Every structure is written in C-alpha cells, then in structure tokens.
Amino acid sequence: MFLRSALSLWPLARNGTRSYSSTGVTKLVAVTVDDQTGIATVNLQRPPVNSLNLELLTELSSSLTDLEKNKSRGIILKSYSDAVFSAGIDILEMYKCEEERVTLFWSALQEVWIKLYGHFAPTVACINGHAPAGGCLLALSCEYRVMVKEKTIGLNETKLGIVAPQWFIASLVNIIGQRQSEVALTTGKMFTTEEALRIGLVDEMAENTEDAFSKSLEFFKKFKNISPFARAQTKAFIRESTIQALVKNREKDLKMFINEIRKENVQKGLGQYLESLKKRKVS
Numbered sequence: 069m070f071l072r073s074a075l076s077l078w079p080l081a082r083n084g085t086r087s088y089s090s091t092g093v094t095k096l097v098a099v100t101v102d103d104q105t106g107i108a109t110v111n112l113q114r115p116p117v118n119s120l121n122l123e124l125l126t127e128l129s130s131s132l133t134d135l136e137k138n139k140s141r142g143i144i145l146k147s148y149s150d151a152v153f154s155a156g157i158d159i160l161e162m163y164k165c166e167e168e169r170v171t172l173f174w175s176a177l178q179e180v181w182i183k184l185y186g187h188f189a190p191t192v193a194c195i196n197g198h199a200p201a202g203g204c205l206l207a208l209s210c211e212y213r214v215m216v217k218e219k220t221i222g223l224n225e226t227k228l229g230i231v232a233p234q235w236f237i238a239s240l241v242n243i244i245g246q247r248q249s250e251v252a253l254t255t256g257k258m259f260t261t262e263e264a265l266r267i268g269l270v271d272e273m274a275e276n277t278e279d280a281f282s283k284s285l286e287f288f289k290k291f292k293n294i295s296p297f298a299r300a301q302t303k304a305f306i307r308e309s310t311i312q313a314l315v316k317n318r319e320k321d322l323k324m325f326i327n328e329i330r331k332e333n334v335q336k337g338l339g340q341y342l343e344s345l346k347k348r349k350v351s
C-alpha cells in the first residue's frame with residue numbers, strides 16, 4: 069500500500085517501468101523504476117567512458133535525493149556502456165582547473181558518495197565495464213557488486229601520482245580489509261574481475277551485462293522476509309562512522325584536494341597521464 073502511494077509519484081511508462089530525470093530531460097543519468105518491484109535502475113550515460121564531471125555528479129546527486137524521497141525499494145547502478153562502468157574522475161576537472169569549478173566539482177563528489185554510501189534502500193553496483201578510481205569508488209559505495217568477467221577495477225590513484233582521500237580508502241578497507249587495501253592502494257593495483265572476486269572486492273562474476281543485471285536483481289530477494297526498517301537502520305549503524313568521518317571534515321577534505329591537485333608536479337603528472345590515455349587503447 070505504502071509502496072503504491074510512494075510510486076504513484078513517478079510517471080508510468082507502457083512497459084511497467086517509470087522513467088524520470090531530476091531536470092525533466094534525461095541527460096547524463098537515466099533513472100527507471102520497475103513498477104512491480106519498485107527497484108530503480110540508475111544508468112550512467114556520459115560517453116565515451118562515463119568519466120565523472122560536475123554535470124554528471126550533480127544529476128546523480130539529485131537522482132539519489134529523488135529516490136530517497138520516493139522510497140525506492142532498491143537501486144541498481146550501471147553503465148550505458150558494456151565497455152566502461154566509469155573511468156573515474158574526469159581528469160579535465162583536475163587538470164588546469166578553475167578554483168570555483170573545482171570547488172563545486174569536489175563538493176558534488178562528496179555529496180554523491182555520502183548519499184550513495186548512506187542510501188536507506190539496498191544498493192547494487194552492476195559493474196558492466198572497467199571501473200578504475202572514482203568508478204571503483206561508486207561501486208564500493210554500494211552494498212553488493214556484480215561484475216562482468218574480463219573487466220578491471222581498483223583504486224589506481226598512486227599510478228597517476230595522486231593520493232586517494234581517506235574516504236576512498238575507508239570504502240575499500242571496509243570491504244577487503246586493511247592489509248589487502250594497503251597493498252592495492254600503494255601499488256595502484258587494478259584487479260581483473262576474477263582477482264576481484266577472489267579477494268571479495270566483488271561479490272559475483274557475470275558473463276555479460278544481461279547476466280550481471282539479472283544477478284543484481286537477485287540480490288534484493290535476500291531481503292524478502294526482512295523488515296525494511298531493521299535492514300536500513302542496521303546499514304546506517306554499520307556505515308555511520310565512515311560517513312561521519314567525511315561529513316565532519318568536508319571543508320578540510322576540499323582544501324586538501326585543491327591543494328594537492330594544484331601542485332606543479334601533480335599538474336605535470338596529470339597532463340602526461342591524459343596524453344598517455346590518448347595514445348593507448350584497452351580491449
């Protein structure tokens with residue numbers, strides 16, 4: 069009954085799903101809600117590689133707010149592309165960036181992480197493509213990860229000559245533990261799907277996007293006989309200290325980020341990394 073009235077706020081499409089975007093026009097993030105299950109699919113769609121820029125993050129943030137308000141029954145986060153889940157932060161947001169824009173950008177990333185990591189409903193990352201750095205962070209923020217075989221995932225920041233912030237690190241440590249995280253982070257390790265499965269960085273491996281999506285849907289069935297309140301409150305208790313560590317230090321974290329990326333050697337490294345990306349291709 070409650071679900072019905074909450075869902076009645078969404079426009080109904082013919083195939084039993086409800087689509088919307090917070091701006092009224094679907095752009096970089098498309099949300100569809102299944103009318104039967106109340107499960108929302110949040111599709112990132114910023115070609116070519118879903119790199120995270122201010123506009124995408126702003127849309128994602130307001131989509132998450134809408135889903136929270138509309139009491140969605142669960143979220144599946146996926147990519148429009150079968151090649152890349154998300155290439156992480158758009159390097160152009162850090163390279164030769166203006167102070168005003170970079171401040172908005174980093175604040176939006178913080179906001180998305182806080183909302184996704186703390187979302188009351190169950191969340192699944194359907195990792196249907198490569199997920200380096202910020203792409204990996206989005207996946208780590210969800211409760212469950214299903215990843216298509218023969219892709220890669222990891223926090224590779226040190227390879228770019230930058231340092232993953234504490235909240236990126238905490239997100240990883242909470243899943244694979246301190247020792248594995250230290251090795252992974254200090255070496256900038258990108259795990260194949262198979263390696264990620266072995267260390268518990270992902271929970272399931274899938275053949276392809278369709279298989280990953282149907283495995284993602286299965287996850288929600290675990291909660292069929294669990295009180296949604298008990299589930300959500302337990303998640304909130306478990307995640308509270310990790311979230312609060314950023315919430316209490318947002319300003320400091322922002323200053324540290326801006327300070328770090330403005331360093332001459334960091335700017336030089338980012339410029340070289342961009343150039344190297346343009347020269348290389350990953351199958």
Ligand SMILES: CCCCC/C=C\CCC/C=C/CC(=O)SCCNC(=O)CCNC(=O)[C@H](O)C(C)(C)COP(=O)(O)OP(=O)(O)OC[C@H]1O[C@@H](n2cnc3c(N)ncnc32)[C@H](O)[C@@H]1OP(=O)(O)O
Pocket residue numbers: 116117119151152154155156157158159160198200201202203224225228230231232233324325328329342345346348349350351
């Ligand atoms: C002391 C306290 C410090 C506190 C804070 C300090 C520092 C802050 C830390 C900031 C954290 C940053 C996290 C990040 O997310 S950094 C971004 C890291 N991302 C990557 O390393 C991924 C790079 N990309 C790839 O590896 C590949 O593109 C791929 C994702 C595997 C996909 O490969 P493929 O399908 O072959 O596509 P292409 O490589 O051909 O790419 C197509 C196109 O897109 C451009 N591109 C790719 N990734 C990015 C990106 N992240 N940003 C901007 N542009 C990107 C690529 O250059 C191609 O462009 P062209 O078509 O123009 O050649």
